[in-house]
Amino acid sequence: KQEVTQIPAALSVPEGENLVLNCSFTDSAIYNLQWFRQDPGKGLTSLLLIQSSQREQTSGRLNASLDKSSGRSTLYIAASQPGDSATYLCAVLPTLYSGAGSYQLTFGKGTKLSVIP
Amino acid sequence: DTGVSQDPRHKITKRGQNVTFRCDPISEHNRLYWYRQTLGQGPEFLTYFQNEAQLEKSRLLSDRFSAERPKGSFSTLEIQRTEQGDSAMYLCASSTSGMVGYSNQPQHFGDGTRLSIL
Numbered sequence: 001k002q003e004v005t006q007i008p009a010a011l012s013v014p015e016g017e018n019l020v021l022n023c024s025f026t027d028s029a030i031y032n033l034q035w036f037r038q039d040p041g042k043g044l045t046s047l048l049l050i051q052s053s054q055r056e057q058t059s060g061r062l063n064a065s066l067d068k069s070s071g072r073s074t075l076y077i078a079a080s081q082p083g084d085s086a087t088y089l090c091a092v093l094p095t096l097y098s099g100a101g102s103y104q105l106t107f108g109k110g111t112k113l114s115v116i117p
Numbered sequence: 118d119t120g121v122s123q124d125p126r127h128k129i130t131k132r133g134q135n136v137t138f139r140c141d142p143i144s145e146h147n148r149l150y151w152y153r154q155t156l157g158q159g160p161e162f163l164t165y166f167q168n169e170a171q172l173e174k175s176r177l178l179s180d181r182f183s184a185e186r187p188k189g190s191f192s193t194l195e196i197q198r199t200e201q202g203d204s205a206m207y208l209c210a211s212s213t214s215g216m217v218g219y220s221n222q223p224q225h226f227g228d229g230t231r232l233s234i235l
Contacts, residue, residue: 004159034223034224036226041231042228042229043121043123043208043226043227043228043229044160044208044210044226045226046223046224046225046226049223089159089160091159091160103148103150103165103172103173104150104162104165104173104175105150105152105160105162105224106162107159107160107161108159109157109158109159110159
């Protein structure tokens with residue numbers, strides 16, 4: 001059974017700092033990995049999707065990397081802003097024939113980020 | 118561009134009552150998913166539809182839960198005889214199938230329905 005772990009569970013940084021959020025998964029048979037942002041009481045906003053054949057994806061100040069063989073992904077946030085404060089979740093989609101349920105994302109518990117002005 | 122819409126946003130009910138939630142996906146999305154999220158946890162998969170066909174169900178979806186997508190557009194999730202443990206945020210997501218059968222299209226989520234059982 002796939003397990004996704006996110007470390008740290010919470011992180012507090014001063015505004016302007018660069019930071020890295022970590023995600024690890026136990027089964028490398030993944031089709032893709034998604035990073036999401038969740039604000040309190042809200043749904044999830046998709047930030048980046050990395051296909052299993054890719055090493056990284058970038059969107060603005062966000063850069064996500066994927067090392068499938070070691071079961072790790074990182075989300076790098078440059079020049080953090082108070083508006084970046086939220087919970088960040090990573091989720092993996094299994095390969096079609098892994099027997100794990102083809103279309104279900106498996107999520108980590110998230111990292112709660114606070115950016116202090 | 119309208120995103121995934123869920124109704125109601127909040128539902129408070131007494132234990133033992135039945136509740137029904139509605140999800141309207143992004144209009145061109147043929148795939149629809151239901152997840153459940155409890156406090157401090159990531160979402161957990163419940164079920165998946167492609168058009169009107171329910172193709173996957175999690176073991177979390179007990180026989181008190183039923184989901185439908187009758188015309189391949191909106192979906193409903195019903196919980197019968199609610200229990201305290203059903204208190205959670207119920208999230209709906211949708212996606213397209215893309216050019217190839219198995220998709221690298223991201224799942225887009227609604228704001229969820231928060232269910233509280235008294």
